Amino acid sequence: MPQLRTDRFHLRPFAPADVVAFSQAVRESSATVGRWMNWAHAGYSEREARAWFRACRTARAEGSAYEFGIFSVADGLLVGGAGLNQFNRPNGFCNLGYWVRASQQRRGAALAAVQALAPYAFSELQLIRVEIVVAVGNTPSFRLALKAGATYEGCARNRLRLHGRLIAAYVFSLVPGDLATPGARG
Numbered sequence: 812m813p814q815l816r817t818d819r820f821h822l823r824p825f826a827p828a829d830v831v832a833f834s835q836a837v838r839e840s841s842a843t844v845g846r847w848m849n850w851a852h853a854g855y856s857e858r859e860a861r862a863w864f865r866a867c868r869t870a871r872a873e874g875s876a877y878e879f880g881i882f883s884v885a886d887g888l889l890v891g892g893a894g895l896n897q898f899n900r901p902n903g904f905c906n907l908g909y910w911v912r913a914s915q916q917r918r919g920a921a922l923a924a925v926q927a928l929a930p931y932a933f934s935e936l937q938l939i940r941v942e943i944v945v946a947v948g949n950t951p952s953f954r955l956a957l958k959a960g961a962t963y964e965g966c967a968r969n970r971l972r973l974h975g976r977l978i979a980a981y982v983f984s985l986v987p988g989d990l991a992t993p994g995a996r997g
Contacts, residue, residue: 815927822879825864832889834860836912844910847949881920890915893924904940925959933987943983956983
């Protein structure tokens, strides 16, 4: 199983032992993460976490998604999650998504996840493009995509379905050459 490390964070596939910490992190974050992700709600249960972990294992085995927990190197705390999914194999690209629990936001975890997952997508999965799709209004994720060196490509209408509504989303991309010179472009 792939494991990715940065100076402060360790990304690895979720394990059964992470169920309690994962469900607690989601519940803690329902007001922040839940605003932008349909699945993150205040009543998120351990049963839902176990089902998600099973889905992650199946998707990894099929090569249809690579989801990782983000853990603090210092204390092993589950900080959030990130993954590569929604693969378009004929055209060589995928989506990169991330979330960080409320108490750990703005501490570099999502940026570290992007900086670890994009090279993994290019080198290990042989992709040529990674997209980050950010709901209009999600200013922290918009800024993070720019900070990670992703190129802003535009705003796509009706790009996401969020809490039963169609909404526009900003589309960013990373391609292999972007990794050598991170920084805001657009």
